[in-house]
Amino acid sequence: xxxxxxxxxxxxxxxxxxxxxxxxxxxxxxxxxxxxxxxxxxxxxxxxxxxxxxxxxxxxxxxxxxxxxxxxxxxxxxxxxxxxxxxxxxxxxxx
Numbered sequence: 001x002x003x004x005x006x007x008x009x010x011x012x013x014x015x016x017x018x019x020x021x022x023x024x025x026x027x028x029x030x031x032x033x034x035x036x037x038x039x040x041x042x043x044x045x046x047x048x049x050x051x052x053x054x055x056x057x058x059x060x061x062x063x064x065x066x067x068x069x070x071x072x073x074x075x076x077x078x079x080x081x082x083x084x085x086x087x088x089x090x091x092x093x094x095x
Contacts, residue, residue, distance in 0.1 A: 002041055006063045007064060011064060014066075015064075016031075016068065017030065017031055019069070019091065027051075031065075066093050067091075068093050070091045
């Protein structure tokens with residue numbers, strides 16, 4: 001889904017976004033609707049990556065998404081279990 005498609009879909013139905021942080025690199029946005037979930041992509045089909053939460057916040061606000069969840073990955077070396085664990089934190093996009 002591109003940002004333009006997200007804006008059109010958000011006017012028709014409530015959308016939620018999961019902002020996924022994988023370590024210290026960047027953020028990707030997973031859009032969740034009643035029909036399913038998918039990553040936010042560039043018009044060429046590549047996954048959109050953001051350098052800061054501020055960039056993500058501005059885009060989601062412009063597209064009309066009001067609620068988001070920040071999903072942070074806990075590093076493998078900090079986890080006693082073999083697979084990575086995610087920590088979810090509610091994030092409001094409202095101004």
